[in-house]
Amino acid sequence: MPYFSFHHSEPTRKKTVQAEFFTTLVHKMKVLVATEKPFAKVAVDGIREVVESAGYELALLEKYTDKQQLLDAVSDADALIIRSDIVDAAVLDAAKKLKIVVRAGAGYDNIDLEAATSHGVVAMNTPGQNSNAVAELALGLMVFAVRNMYNGTSGTELKGKKLGIHAFGNVGRNVARIAQGFGMDVYAYDAYCPDEAMVAANVKPVHSAEELYKTCDIVSLHIPATAETKNSINHDLVNLMPKGGVLVNTARKEVIDEEGLIALLQERTDLKYITDIMPVADAKFRTLFEGRYFATPKKMGAQTAEANINAGIAAAKQIVDFIQNGNTRFQVNK
Ligand code: 3PG
Numbered sequence: 001m002p003y004f005s006f007h008h009s010e011p012t013r014k015k016t017v018q019a020e021f022f023t024t025l026v027h028k029m030k031v032l033v034a035t036e037k038p039f040a041k042v043a044v045d046g047i048r049e050v051v052e053s054a055g056y057e058l059a060l061l062e063k064y065t066d067k068q069q070l071l072d073a074v075s076d077a078d079a080l081i082i083r084s085d086i087v088d089a090a091v092l093d094a095a096k097k098l099k100i101v102v103r104a105g106a107g108y109d110n111i112d113l114e115a116a117t118s119h120g121v122v123a124m125n126t127p128g129q130n131s132n133a134v135a136e137l138a139l140g141l142m143v144f145a146v147r148n149m150y151n152g153t154s155g156t157e158l159k160g161k162k163l164g165i166h167a168f169g170n171v172g173r174n175v176a177r178i179a180q181g182f183g184m185d186v187y188a189y190d191a192y193c194p195d196e197a198m199v200a201a202n203v204k205p206v207h208s209a210e211e212l213y214k215t216c217d218i219v220s221l222h223i224p225a226t227a228e229t230k231n232s233i234n235h236d237l238v239n240l241m242p243k244g245g246v247l248v249n250t251a252r253k254e255v256i257d258e259e260g261l262i263a264l265l266q267e268r269t270d271l272k273y274i275t276d277i278m279p280v281a282d283a284k285f286r287t288l289f290e291g292r293y294f295a296t297p298k299k300m301g302a303q304t305a306e307a308n309i310n311a312g313i314a315a316a317k318q319i320v321d322f323i324q325n326g327n328t329r330f331q332v333n334k
Helices: 017-026 041-053 067-076 089-094 113-118 131-146 170-181 195-200 209-215 258-267 282-288 305-325
Strands: 030-035 057-062 079-082 100-103 122-125 162-166 185-189 218-221 246-249 272-275 293-295
Touching (some): 079 305, 089 113, 131 170, 131 246, 131 293, 162 170, 162 209, 170 185, 258 282, 282 293
Parallel strands (some): 030 057, 030 079, 100 122, 218 246, 246 272
């Protein structure tokens, strides 16, 4: 069966179903995996297996350093698998045959959704596939923070501490599960999640971000980067945290008001900021807050073989299912 084209009201690339069918008959579909930060080899092998079993061709562009390399590689791709790689109007302009882009991961703020729609390209993510990996890293960063970054001095334990989960999605739920194993007292705030879902997971719901920060010794961020959340983690909000508070970010750097947080860390020498997403002002944070600030050199949350396999293979399967059956279940540019 031919792939089902995605028809926007005014697509720039209207194709008839008949033309699509003809295309699939004479043309071997090409799936490009473009990852500046590569998947584990075992995950690439799994993706290849799915793609080639469907009769498609796999192309790989890994560790590219120049956007032009992506523009060149995408020019004859029918489908694209990415991670945090930027897919903007320039990439979509270059991708003349592209029908679908799948972000192998949760956050799709790296895809220009409007441009995808106007180019007639379906955009998807693979929700939940890498969430355990990110959650495990969040807990690892918490231990690292409360043990004073393993500098030999006496730290504290997570057991009995109040943990605030800011957004109770796939990652937040895994953080709650693991934190309970540490004996933490877990709270969560999520304007879009009913209390019942938190209570069912033995998590205490709170009803504002302010209440979460005021209550919790450690706050773990799991909010997406949207117009609503950008710069929302600011001086006044984090200042509500009790003495010795730790803010852990495995979400996005854009949600932090960096200048506000820098001002606060200068005023409150008891606070720590630990992040898996290096801030724009990393050098300033490093110079000013030695021992209270840490950033991974590259986002590591989803960088496990298991997460790469889960998200990469899910992405490949979603592409095949879209091309063969028109399944748009995980489409994010509807
Ligand atoms: C996600 O949104 O899935 C995570 O931030 C992981 O991103 P990565 O695939 O770029 O590591």
